Amino acid sequence: MFPLTATGISVFQINVGKLCNQTCRHCHVEAGPDRKERMTRETAELCMGALAKTAIPTVDITGGAPELNANFRYLVERSRELGRRVMDRSNLTVLLLPSQAGLAEFLAHHQVEIVASLPYFLEQQTDSQRGTGVFSKSIEAIRMLNALGYGAPGSGLTLDFVFNPAGAFLPPAQHAIEADFRRELRRRYGIEFNSLFALANVPIGRFRDFLEASGNYEHYMARLLQAYNPVAAAGVMCRYTLSIGWDGALYDCDFNQMLGLETNHGAPAHIRDFSLETLDRRQIVTGQHCYACTAGGGSSCTGASVK
């Protein structure tokens, strides 16, 4: 498989910046309320201009908390005008901020697929990773989304959850943890959702800080290598995803973006130079951190890559 190459872009992933209302302990973006990196309108328009020249079906908007960016609603509206599927990577608590009143209704109106972080169906694991009080606010936000129709069969409003292990261990089999979430969230909180994505924690950013501070880094890296799965490696998300940074720089994935590893090997490095022909089959920039996506059932922005 070396050199690893793209197999055609089907996901246009836009990271609008590092501003967030939370400071999660595992965050590879190291996002927070004091971050200044934010996508401008000019860059957002360059993104939409490039997208319009392609038939890339999915726009995946992430951050930080992407909803806090001033251009988030523009990106959603324009992407939907272009007939693309839009995913919003949400931390859920952002929906409850007074400044974001009406956001949930906006997302529902545009049939945005909400991909929400929820590391567990119990408070202790969720709050230990995402901050005190996040679990209860997340439940409140999910109930608000369920009331709008998100997660209801046939509503056209998709609500997915992202499971990240709350520690230095790999995620369980996706189908197994999804069944747990469905049973427990329904039983305990009366909550419904569509799918659960089980993601491995990538050893960069705050998660790496945690690994090193807790003396788990070497063990975790050894675990990732031990769990290497060539089938997962063949389906890694960088092969079909293009990651655009808040400043318009291009990357093979959001993790490379946070490591500053821009696209290379002759591929354009900025959205203003976007060329589908060149980027569709580009050689991918890899590193040690990639072993998180190739472990076990594989890990991608939509969960296990081995189905």
Next chain:
Amino acid sequence: MAGYYHSDDLAHFGDMGKDAPELWRKFSEWYGAVFAEGALTEREKCLIALGVAHAVQCPYCIDAYTQACLEKGSNLEQMTEAVHVASAIRGGASLVHGLQMRNAAAKVSM
């Protein structure tokens, strides 16, 4: 002062195959089959293993199956209950042998 157990040793369990490779191969194959999904799920088997690890007080197994249970999506609530199951069986095993005591006492007592 160094103890008898060293956590780094767990990673070298495979060294037991060095001087009896065929036996190690048979053990490994059987072990893998035991823990594969069957009538019980992988997580249920891991929780049983965690309980047994506490019953036999094997620090290697406690270490390995704590990690394994978490990687199967379990949590401290479930894992603690599993430890209690093991403890209840061990405690109960002592207690039920008290019937032997009662029988022995009854035999010699007026």
